[in-house]
Amino acid sequence: MAAAWFGLRGACATALAVSTLFILHAFLDWPGNYMEQANQVGELAGFWVAGVIPGWLFDRQQSLLQEIANANEETLLGLVSALDLREHNTRLHSQRVREYTELIGSRFGVDEKTRREIGFGALLHDVGKIAVPDSILLKPDKLTDAEWQEMLKHPEAGYRIIKRIGFLKNAAEMVRAHHERYDGNGYPRGLKGDQIPLGARLFMVADTYDALTSERPYRSPVTYEVAAEIIGKDDCQFDPAAVATFLAIAPEELQMIAERYLDADLPN
């Protein structure tokens, strides 16, 4: 039990405590019989083996799980960085939006696993833009109708890229739905209301907040108050429950996330 709860240290501490009691008992109740004494020592040794080996295995398992989680995280950041090489600053935007979405998700009451999954979906939301040609993605001028049709394919492309990765299954659905709108006028499938995965509904609020409060080549960022007013008034694009959860978050908490990525010179 100690091994499962506290790992190797817990197992050793428990074995030590029991051994001390055992030795005390052996001295106070000396049997005067060497065979009996040998049995007691054998029992004590068996207790250590039975306690310490599961403790070590538990610690080992925990550290392997952590290594897998770190490797997954690095792989995802690698995917986002690949996109960032073409369309600069998308990684900082994606990382900020991930944090905003996870924050809204935790205040919305989602469990830890779901919070992590919607974080993955937010981080990878535009990964499908890898499939959009440079001539369209980086075009400084207005896109033609045909070019827009090409650009509108990126949610489905992103879905296809990550849907086969087991731990990204739910995130893939979120990537596919990240341009849907609560009123049903979004794309690619025109989903409406609760048909849109919860993660995507929370993401839409986070993404819009980040877009409004970040520096863009064509306009200056707006304040929290202005962004909150714009989001609060929009009952077409957003889930009202997601908006209410977002508006209940203290502006300072959102500001702390934004500041973490200010002038960030993160390695690609």
Ligand SMILES: [Fe+2]
């Ligand atoms: Fe997108």
